[in-house]
Amino acid sequence: MKTISFFNLKGGCGKTTSAVNLGYLLAKKLEKTGEKLLYIDCDMQSNLTNSLMDYDLERPCIYHLFTDDKEIKDVIYPVRDNIALIPSSLLMATVEPRLAGMVGREFILKRKIAAIADQYAYCIVDCSPSFSIVTTNAIIITDKIFIPVQTEYYAVDGVHLLEETLGYINQSLGIEKTISLLFATLHDTRNNINKIQYDNLKNTFGKRFMDSYIRKNISLVESPIFKQSIFEYKPRAKGAEDYKKLFNEIESKGGF
């Protein structure tokens, strides 16, 4: 199983939207070979979960995995023919203090995931916009880190902060995780600031910064309400076109 995490310390930059839609396209491709994809929602806001299934605070979820109350098989739910999800819930708001003093707390997810890794070709992790024990758990199981970036002021600075955070995690745990690729989200090609920041990101991160970008598109806001990806909700929307283009670029560059 290859694991891709969507990560950025900045909130609202399109991590969840990108995880849902790039994940969906990846799953469609896997369908042809009979392979499966697993989503993991590592954010207490549970936006990924709510984009794919109804909210249920009673349902065993990733919280129970972290607290050792449930086995991994008890927290995996099918959401499409070849897509499963480990959901999150608001309970995750209380997990950090419980993990704080625990030995090996950064490796909980890694230990648990090992039991099911052979059942899925890919795992897509949606991270919260914070540096925490849960986020560190996610980074540890990750092979590729994808960074959605809004082309606003301080876009480049924000990514540098992220690299420093990764450096800190690497140093303290003896691992070597780096940003695999970045792409622009909520991008408006007519907006001067967006254009300047896009160029800054390209100049700074070069090949790692994808040429394809995701424009602002209201259908991307609406589709989670119907528990659908953009490709199920409005396959002809600008958002669907953009995510398909981005998917193709990432694929052609060996990004997956």
Ligand SMILES: Nc1ncnc2c1ncn2[C@@H]1O[C@H](COP(=O)(O)OP(=O)(O)OP(=O)(O)O)[C@@H](O)[C@H]1O
């Ligand atoms: N391309 C887009 N066009 C218009 N709205 C978008 C687009 N991408 C995301 N959004 C909307 O912006 C908001 C933030 O997006 P999203 O939840 O994907 O970001 P996030 O990085 O996961 O946020 P958080 O840090 O809170 O987890 C959501 O309301 C989402 O529907």
Ligand SMILES: [Mg+2]
């Ligand atoms: Mg999110």
